[in-house]
Amino acid sequence: MPLPKAELHLHVEGTLEPELAFALAARNGVELPYADTEELRKAYAFDDLQSFLNLYYELMAVLRTEQDFEDLADAYLERAAAQGVRHAEIFFDPQAHLARGVAMGTVVEGLWRALGRSEEKHGVSTRLIMCFLRDESADSALETLEAAKPYLDRIVGVGLDSAEVGHPPAEFRAVYEAAAALGLRRVAHAGEEGPPEYITEALDVLGVERVDHGLRCMEDPALVERLVRERVPLTLCPLSNVRLRAVDTLADHPLAAMLDAGLLCTVNSDDPAYFGGYAGDNFHAVRDALGLSEEHMRRLARNSFAASFLEDDEERRAR
Ligand code: ADE
Numbered sequence: 373m374p375l376p377k378a379e380l381h382l383h384v385e386g387t388l389e390p391e392l393a394f395a396l397a398a399r400n401g402v403e404l405p406y407a408d409t410e411e412l413r414k415a416y417a418f419d420d421l422q423s424f425l426n427l428y429y430e431l432m433a434v435l436r437t438e439q440d441f442e443d444l445a446d447a448y449l450e451r452a453a454a455q456g457v458r459h460a461e462i463f464f465d466p467q468a469h470l471a472r473g474v475a476m477g478t479v480v481e482g483l484w485r486a487l488g489r490s491e492e493k494h495g496v497s498t499r500l501i502m503c504f505l506r507d508e509s510a511d512s513a514l515e516t517l518e519a520a521k522p523y524l525d526r527i528v529g530v531g532l533d534s535a536e537v538g539h540p541p542a543e544f545r546a547v548y549e550a551a552a553a554l555g556l557r558r559v560a561h562a563g564e565e566g567p568p569e570y571i572t573e574a575l576d577v578l579g580v581e582r583v584d585h586g587l588r589c590m591e592d593p594a595l596v597e598r599l600v601r602e603r604v605p606l607t608l609c610p611l612s613n614v615r616l617r618a619v620d621t622l623a624d625h626p627l628a629a630m631l632d633a634g635l636l637c638t639v640n641s642d643d644p645a646y647f648g649g650y651a652g653d654n655f656h657a658v659r660d661a662l663g664l665s666e667e668h669m670r671r672l673a674r675n676s677f678a679a680s681f682l683e684d685d686e687e688r689r690a691r
């Protein structure tokens with residue numbers, strides 16, 4: 373019986389397994405530049421975040437209809453449930469779809485067809501978080517928020533993702549202010565490849581409640597102290613960090629040191645189809661590589677619910 377847990381850092385487009393990518397390509401008449409799933413898997417050798425993002429955006433070409441987004445999310449929820457995930461807060465990247473002529477409604481309604489019956493079908497409650505691409509302009513982010521207005525009953529919050537270095541959080545102040553005024557929760561990727569200052573900016577300028585990754589906070593002891601004091605949750609993604617070379621090996625991952633420092637760490641899968649594992653796989657991998665105790669594992673699971681956007685009564689039911 374896997375440990376019940378919440379997944380708080382998961383890009384739904386990053387759950388596109390090679391088999392589903394080829395099935396959707398065939399259904400939609402999209403030609404992929406790979407002969408088969410085996411050849412595609414061989415392309416999953418990344419040097420850094422950008423080399424992954426190139427493939428991640430390329431494969432999205434197969435996602436065209438509501439049915440595609442439903443099938444994608446449903447396949448993820450089934451796998452997540454099998455690994456003990458009871459609650460999932462799921463990112464999506466609307467700009468990557470709008471740029472290909474796929475409407476916001478197609479994406480949100482398609483995802484919702486899976487999310488709306490996930491509790492009943494998979495025993496997994498869900499929330500949807502819309503991310504802005506930080507390597508697109510601040511105006512584009514504002515336009516994206518505008519396009520999402522008819523669907524805000526389906527969306528709990530906003531996030532910030534894609535290529536980090538050279539795209540500091542402060543550029544997105546206006547769209548985060550607008551999102552807050554609409555009652556949306558706020559998170560942002562910071563300190564994955566970018567410097568600790570980006571984490572501080574995400575907190576001070578964007579008003580985020582949770583930091584996605586936050587790995588590089590460990591370079592700044594004053595920032596660590598602040599994150600501990602303010603109980604800011606960090607959504608760490610250990611297998612992702614190895615595959616994108618943020619750390620050399622899992623044994624070098626600072627998770628154990630971060631827990632010892634008192635940080636509110638959670639363990640998540642990021643883009644599991646690309647990085648070799650879903651939430652439970654990440655839990656097992658860090659336990660084995662870092663020698664974490666059962667008490668550490670229970671703390672990580674508790675943290676995942678505490679850091680979620682579930683209400684207290686929902687949280688108790690999900691645990
Ligand atoms: N988009 C999908 N996965 C991402 C990651 N790990 N960092 C930034 N943007 C992403």
Ligand code: ZN
Nearest residue numbers: 383533561642
């Ligand atoms: Zn991410």
